[in-house]
Amino acid sequence: MTPANCPRCGGRLARDNHSGRCAHCQAAERDRLTAPPAVPPPFWDHQPVRAALARRHLGHLIRAYRHHPYHGRLPLTQSVVAGWLGITQAQLSRIENGPAPIHLDRLTHWATLLRIPEKLLWFRLLRKGADPAPVGWASSAPHSPDEKPGTLDASPYGEVVTTNRRQFTTLAALVGLGSSDQLDLLTRSVDATPAIGMDHVRLARSVVDDFRRADAVIGANGLREVAIHVHARLSELAAKARYSRDVGEALQSALADLAIETAWLAIDSEHRATARPYLNEAITRARIADDPHVEVRALTQLSLLLRPVQPIESLHCAEAALRNSAGWATPRLRTLLHLRRAHTLAELGDASAHERAMAKARHELERGPHEDDEGFVHFVNEQEVQGIRGLSYLDLDKPDRAAEAFRSVAEHPSPQHRRNQVYYAVHLTEATRRQGDINEAARMALDVLPAVRRLNSQRVTKHLGQIRSDLGRLRQPTAPVREFTQAYDERIAP
Structure with a gap:
């Protein structure tokens, strides 16, 4: 049906008007092929526009702008x-559908x-001659008189980091980088x-x-930008500094470890495209330092x-790590590497x-912990084996067996690994939905919602968001489904 009124001026539309605009408004905007129109203030109150603004994603905002009924x-x-923007249609598509x-x-x-x-913006507009403020850190409030504006450093991997000492010092204190020696090392001029x-x-x-300790408390969402800053500063320092050969090799290993943690x-904050260059760097630094332990960590x-997007390469990385660690890998490390292989083989559909x-992973796990276990394998336990088993069965389209594995995780919790516990609880919800029990899945999703919200892991939040999306597509949602989707939209969705 033809709407009764023009969305731009509110005037009555003729019955045979198929443009959605009155003649006056069509004439007023004949130049919109070359320049954006002047829109009224209520334009920005449209719900999809407000949601895009809340997500702080200009690509999503442009898409909402294009689809506005105005x-x-x-x-x-x-x-x-x-x-209008001076780019190609393909570039705009990537901006709308890619990372912010x-x-x-x-x-x-x-x-x-x-x-x-x-x-309405989450960043300060860059004025001619003014120092830029870091995207995602800026506020609408002006700087205090005794605080210099932040400056932007471009990381080699496309991220923006701040060198504002006051901002960084505050965040560093939250992370635990509070010693004066650390702060001097990370903020001084080089x-x-x-x-x-x-x-x-x-x-x-x-x-x-x-960072490893803080990750368990704060979560990746609050740490990623700080880690990127620290990595950039220490890498810059290492590139300009003078040191002995022994110090150089130890420094390369330390920077490789930092790149792996970054x-x-x-990955956990769902900036996956950012992660690979850091891991490539870690492998290079580990080889310079002749440190196979760090190289294996990076390959792991x-x-x-790579598993979700390049499973063959993911499999090769796990197998290379097994080869490189032959002779010194502890049972828990071998367990982890076999789990990486198992999950990737399921992704590839090779059930046998x-x-x-x-079976190899379980055999290694049963050999128990070892005094040489490195810190990064601390989470490899029965819970992790059952969790990977469940994820693999989901990939193999066996939701009944997946649910069985995830229930085993829930029945034998590992309190010191809260993030993994919640992650597998969310996937139990997904397995239950794929079994066909929609109401139980909705109730389980509602139960895990508060824990997901506290976790501060975008990776886990994204999986719960997919469940909300799947349940939201039901033509006749049940009461439990409506209760969960409403709670998700109120507590998590932007």
């Missing part, structure tokens, strides 16, 4: 809006072109050519330990990262090879 019955095409843009000059240019009210000794290497290693935080993490790999 523009008529049909949305603006990507080609038209791309022309982070380059402040582009954000400023596009926000200005679309005339987005500055008070314009000169400093001399580095083993004390600096020990500080670098202690920073990695601080990659993990990127790379196998995890998956079962063989799982």
Whole structure:
């Protein structure tokens, strides 16, 4: 049916009007192929626009802008809006559907072109001659008189990090990087050519330990940007410093460890594209330092990262880690590597090879802990074996067996590994939904919702969001489904 009124001016539309705009408004916007229209203030109160603003994702905001009813019955095409922004239609599609843009000059240019009210933005518009403020850290409040604006450092991997000492010091204290030596190392200027000794290497290693401890408490969402900053500063220091050969090898190992930890935080906060360059760097540094232990850690993490998108390469990484660690790997490390293989083989649909790999993992686990176990395998226990078994059965489309494995995790919890416990609880919900018990799945999802919210892991939140999306597509949602979807939308959805 033709709407009764023009969405732009509110005037009555003729019965034979198929454009969704009155003649006056069509004439007023004939130039919209070359420039965005001037929109009224209520335009920005449209629910999809407000949701995109809350997500702090300019690509999502542009998509909501294009589909706004103000523009008529049909949305603006990507080609038209791309022309305004000075990019191609394919580029705009990637911006709308990919990770949030982070380059402040582009954000400023596009926000200005679309005339987005500055008070609604999550970043400060970059003024000519002004220092840029870091995207995601900025607020609408002005700097205090005694605080200099932050500056942007471009990490080699496309991230934006801040060198504002006050901002970083506050966040570092939350993480646990509170010692004066650490803060001096991470915030001082490195314009000169400093001399580095083993004390600096020990500080670098202690920073990695601080991140690992903080990750269990704060979660990856709150740590990723700090880790990126620390990595950039220490890498810059190492590139400019003078040191002995022994110090150099130890420093390369420490920086490789930091790169692995930064990659993990990127994975868990669902910035997966950011993670791979850090792992590639870690492998390179480990080889320079002739440190096979660090190289195996990097390959193990790379196998995890690649499994959903490049399962063959993921399998090769796990097998390379097994070869490189032959002769010194502890049973728990071998358990982890066989679990990586098993999950990837399930992703590839090879059920028999998956079962063989799982049997090897269980055999190694039964050999027990070892005094040489490294910290990064601390989570490898019965809970992890059952959890990977459940994930693999989901990949093999065997939800009944997956649910059985996830229930075993729930029945034998590992309190010191809360994130994994919640992660597998969410997947138990998914297995239950795929078994066909929609109401029970909704009740389970509602029960786990508070724990997911507290966890601060975007990786876990994303999985619960997929369940909400699947349940939300039901044509006739039941009362438990409505209760869960409403609670999710109120507590988690932006």
